[in-house]
Amino acid sequence: MPLLRSWVESANAPDTDFPLNNLPYGVFSTPDLDGRRMGVAIGDHILDLFALSETGVLRLTEDGPDPFREDSWNAFMALGPETWADLRAMLTEALSEDAPDRAQSALRPALVPGWSVDLHMPFRVSEYTDFYSGRHHAENVGRIFRPDGDPLSANWLSMPIGYNGRASSVVVSGTPVRRPLGQLPTRELPVFGASKRFDFELEFGAIVGQPSDGMISLKRAGEMIFGYVLLNDWSARDIQRWEAQPLGPFQAKATATTISPWIVTAAALAPFRCPPPERSRDLLPYLDAKGDSAYDIDLSVTLAPDGADETVICRSNTKYLYYNSAQQLTHHTTSGCPMRVGDLLGSGTISGPEKHQRAALLELSWGGKEPIPLDTGDTRAFLEDGDTVTLRGAARGDGYRIGFGDCAGQVLPAPDV
Numbered sequence: 001m002p003l004l005r006s007w008v009e010s011a012n013a014p015d016t017d018f019p020l021n022n023l024p025y026g027v028f029s030t031p032d033l034d035g036r037r038m039g040v041a042i043g044d045h046i047l048d049l050f051a052l053s054e055t056g057v058l059r060l061t062e063d064g065p066d067p068f069r070e071d072s073w074n075a076f077m078a079l080g081p082e083t084w085a086d087l088r089a090m091l092t093e094a095l096s097e098d099a100p101d102r103a104q105s106a107l108r109p110a111l112v113p114g115w116s117v118d119l120h121m122p123f124r125v126s127e128y129t130d131f132y133s134g135r136h137h138a139e140n141v142g143r144i145f146r147p148d149g150d151p152l153s154a155n156w157l158s159m160p161i162g163y164n165g166r167a168s169s170v171v172v173s174g175t176p177v178r179r180p181l182g183q184l185p186t187r188e189l190p191v192f193g194a195s196k197r198f199d200f201e202l203e204f205g206a207i208v209g210q211p212s213d214g215m216i217s218l219k220r221a222g223e224m225i226f227g228y229v230l231l232n233d234w235s236a237r238d239i240q241r242w243e244a245q246p247l248g249p250f251q252a253k254a255t256a257t258t259i260s261p262w263i264v265t266a267a268a269l270a271p272f273r274c275p276p277p278e279r280s281r282d283l284l285p286y287l288d289a290k291g292d293s294a295y296d297i298d299l300s301v302t303l304a305p306d307g308a309d310e311t312v313i314c315r316s317n318t319k320y321l322y323y324n325s326a327q328q329l330t331h332h333t334t335s336g337c338p339m340r341v342g343d344l345l346g347s348g349t350i351s352g353p354e355k356h357q358r359a360a361l362l363e364l365s366w367g368g369k370e371p372i373p374l375d376t377g378d379t380r381a382f383l384e385d386g387d388t389v390t391l392r393g394a395a396r397g398d399g400y401r402i403g404f405g406d407c408a409g410q411v412l413p414a415p416d417v
Contacts, residue, residue, distance in 0.1 A: 001271045003400040005097040007104050008111070010043030017262075017394060017403025018042055023091055024262035024404070025073050025227070028117040036071040036120050041262055041405075042095055044114045051110040060086060073123045073263065077209035077226050078341045084209070084226065088267055119261035119405075122229075123207060125170045126342035128257065129332060130203075130233055130249075131162035133323040135277065137349040137359060144367045157280050159287065160323040160331050162348075163248045165233075170257045170344065173407045179385060179414040180255040182239035194414035195236035197368065198383045201349040202301050202359035202391055204318050205231035205259055206325035208343035215333045218289055221326040224339070227263040228325075230299075230391045230407035231346050234258065237362055237382065257346070260391070260407035268402055272296050272395040274319050286334070287327050294319045297402075299350060299393045301359065303374065306386025306410075311375040313364060316350050316357045318393075385413045 004020040005012050011019050018024065018041040028046055029036045039046040052058035053068040060067070060083055067076040076083070094103045132138060135152075142151025155161065171177075179198055183190040209226025216224070233253060240252030273292035282288070297318040304310035323331075328345050351359040358364045361382050364372050371379040383389070391407040 002398045004092065006042060006095045007097045007099060008043045008045060008095060010045065011095070013043065014399055015401070016043055017401060017405055019400045019402075020092060020095055021397065021400055022264065022268050022402045023088060023095075024264045024268070026122045026262045027071060027073070027120045028112070029120065030112065030117050038068055038070065038073060038076070039112070040091060041114065042111075045111045046114050046117060047091070047095075047107065048110040048112055052107070057106045057110075058090075072121070073226075074342050077123070077207075080210060081223055084265070085267070088265065119172060119174070121170075121172045122261060122263050124342050125167040125344050126340040128165040128167040128170055128344045128346070129162050129328075130165045130253065130257075130346035131160050131323065131328050131348045133160050133321050133328065133348040134350045134359070135322040136320060136353055136357070137351040137363065140351060140358065140363045144362065158284065160328045162328065162332070165249075165257065165346070166254045167344070169254055170259060171409075173258060173261050173405065173409070175256070175258065175409060176412045177234055177256045177258065177409045178412045180236050180239065180251070181414055181417060182236060182251050183242055184238050185242040190242055192417070195239055196382070197237035198411060199235045199237050199361045200301065200383065200389045201233040201235055202299055202314060202316060203231040203233050203349060204297075204321070204325075204347040205229040206329070206345040206347070207263060208329065208339050208345065209341060211341055212333055212339040214336055216330055218286070218326050218330050221329040222266075224329065225266050225325055227265040228269065228404075229263060230260040230393050230404045232258040232389060232391055232407055232409060233346055233349070234409070235360070235362075256409070258407055258409045259344075260404040262405045264402060264404055269295055269297070269395060271397065272402070276324065277320065277322055286330060287323075289324060289327055293324050293326070294321060295324075295395065297393050297395045299359075299391070302390045302392075303380060304388045304390070305374065305376055305378055305384070306388075308376045308378075310388070310390065313372060313374075314357065314359050316352045316359050318347075318350060320350055320352050320357075321347055383411050385411055387411045
């Protein structure tokens with residue numbers, strides 16, 4: 001698909017994350033406006049949907065509460081896929097360079113400069129589930145901790161592995177993350193203190209926009225996914241090593257999960273479907289996705305010591321995920337587990353086959369044994385206080401890109417004990 005040109009000139013720039021082809025959804029505020037408002041990114045501006053609703057320019061339903069007077073996208077998501085498509089079509093037409101003058105005049109007063117706003121959580125997280133669907137990451141971790149064994153567990157190639165995380169600690173990009181406290185293993189009894197092996201994980205987050213009750217099909221799962229964000233699943237490796245015997249992650253993953261501020265819709269990413277990784281064995285029929293079921297989205301991670309320039313330490317791609325979000329969602333419902341509007345699914349760490357594509361410091365430094373160099377002259381085995389980690393991602397089209405905005409967080413020192 002070629003670039004869709006807009007009368008908002010900055011949306012036509014080849015380096016913008018937010019061309020007319022994208023139209024991602026977020027929540028913003030400014031000192032001059034009352035409260036938090038729902039908005040759509042277009043070039044270097046944000047279209048204020050509350051303002052359009054208040055003036056009667058934007059109206060999707062005649063009955064019921066107005067979803068654009070909320071401070072999150074949950075109420076709009078609940079209206080369903082037909083309404084999602086209606087809004088996208090309406091905005092695409094009104095922002096197109098061919099839009100009539102009266103449409104442009106109606107929207108111009110609702111454009112807010114993007115550099116003047118604060119961005120907030122774009123939706124209320126109902127529940128959070130983190131999966132483990134990056135094969136290269138899973139194999140690397142297996143080789144680090146089980147060098148003499150099979151790097152993959154026996155079940156990994158048959159189903160998406162995951163755990164239920166903490167919705168309460170999901171935060172938006174720019175929110176500082178405090179180094180966690182916990183029990184740390186020693187040769188004898190554990191000690192209590194600050195994690196010394198704090199880490200990031202480069203992930204892709206899917207947002208469930210429709211509820212379910214009982215098992216759903218892959219087709220239905222795909223229809224239920226409203227959109228996607230970049231996701232950093234911060235991880236305390238030393239706390240995790242001690243507590244994950246015999247169960248899975250608990251406090252090691254509960255500190256924070258950072259997401260990018262813009263929800264990129266499934267519709268915007270549809271042109272970037274690609275084949276999934278080759279299967280090592282057949283999946284059971286309920287998980288057997290046909291055709292182009294993966295996404296081709298370039299990803300990167302930078303690390304910047306406090307007050308210093310950033311270094312790119314990872315480049316990867318979502319196409320390396322062994323299981324996609326629809327497969328994860330379908331498997332999640334097999335037990336009868338209900339899904340709710342605003343559920344968040346983390347993909348798992350998205351590493352590629354090459355060393356520079358390893359998407360966590362655990363892999364990049366091979367368990368801390370091989371610290372990586374930064375452009376500043378520093379090295380890192382794990383994160384230090386003051387470090388800022390920034391995830392970025394974009395699908396690349398013909399003369400344009402579909403981006404997510406930065407997903408960033410700075411590590412603050414642990415609290416005093």
